[in-house]
Every structure is written in structure tokens, then in C-alpha cells.
Amino acid sequence: xTHIKVNVDGTTYEDDVEPRLLLAHYLxxxxxxxxxxxxxxxxxxGACTVDLDGATVKSCSVLAxxxxxxxxxxxQGLARNGEWTALQRAFHERxxxxxxxxxxGMIMAARDLLRENPHPTSDEVRQALEGNLCRxxxxxxxxRAVLAAADGENSPGGAEAGRGAGSGQQxxxxxxx
Numbered sequence: 001x002t003h004i005k006v007n008v009d010g011t012t013y014e015d016d017v018e019p020r021l022l023l024a025h026y027l028x029x030x031x032x033x034x035x036x037x038x039x040x041x042x043x044x045x046g047a048c049t050v051d052l053d054g055a056t057v058k059s060c061s062v063l064a065x066x067x068x069x070x071x072x073x074x075x076q077g078l079a080r081n082g083e084w085t086a087l088q089r090a091f092h093e094r095x096x097x098x099x100x101x102x103x104x105g106m107i108m109a110a111r112d113l114l115r116e117n118p119h120p121t122s123d124e125v126r127q128a129l130e131g132n133l134c135r136x137x138x139x140x141x142x143x144r145a146v147l148a149a150a151d152g153e154n155s156p157g158g159a160e161a162g163r164g165a166g167s168g169q170q171x172x173x174x175x176x177x
Contacts, residue, residue, distance in 0.1 A: 004068040009035065009077025015062045016124040024048045025059075026064035027074060035076040035104055043096075046132030049105035050074050058105075058131075075104035078111070087111055087149040096145030098136035105132045110146045120149050 001014040039047030043061040051073035097103040113128035
């Protein structure tokens, strides 16, 4: 067992964990933060995307011990005092989800994009989300939601901050048709 101390969504946790325990399983099974789904366990789908020390990571490809001393933000840590971020509201208002399974990872990846590029083009949104798979929506409303948040259409405060993107299957124009 390895002792870790990690700040998750503003709360510090100390635990003894198996060195091979994935961060995704730590968040869900140990901390009960089930808002971060496990889709593939191979880092292909992006559903488990979280923020680790300011960068998006797929938590199924990071060991919990690698987060020792770090700060993790999950989808559950974005809302403040019960208020969704502009990006979360945009996903809701623009129907940027269907079954919702991929939504936490999509929002975390989009947040990362908007932190680095507050006014992306639709092509830049597609490129940033290429490591996140959605099997339901065809991506059109997801892209529209990110653009709406960037344009500040969902709140007086404008877009939610974000940073980079994952890698994986490319979201192309054909995928959104």
C-alpha cells in the first residue's frame, strides 16, 4: 500500500492505496464521486476526463499515486453553491447531450479548451474534443454548446475557463453532419 494525499474538488483526502489503483477507480470507488464515468478503461473514449494540476487527463490512464500531492477537479467540482458554470448551462440549454454518459468528459475537455482559447472556432472545438467519443449525438449540439459558452450566451459572466484537449478519435465535419 502507498499513502497518498490529494485535493479533490476542494477537499483534501489521505488514503492508503494499491500502487496500481487507477485514479478513475479511486474517485468513484473510494471517494464516491461517480460523476466521473468509466467508459473504456483504455483512454479511448474520454468519458473519465478530469483536471489534474491544471491539465486535463483521462483518469483511467493515471494511477492514483500519480495524483499524490496534486489537485483534482472533477465534473462534480465545477458547480459553485449549486450554480452550474456557463459551460454546464450551455450543454443543458443547447442539448449537448443525449444519454449523458460522455458529457462529464466533454465538459472537462471543453473547459480546458476555453481556458486556453476563450473564443474558438467550430473547427477548433472539434479538434479539442477529438479525444472524447459520443455514440449518441453526432457532436453538432456539443459543438454548439461550447461555442455558446464561449460567446457568453448563457450568463452575464461569459465562458467558463478551460485548457487543452485529449487525443484519440478525431471529430470531423462528417461526424457532425
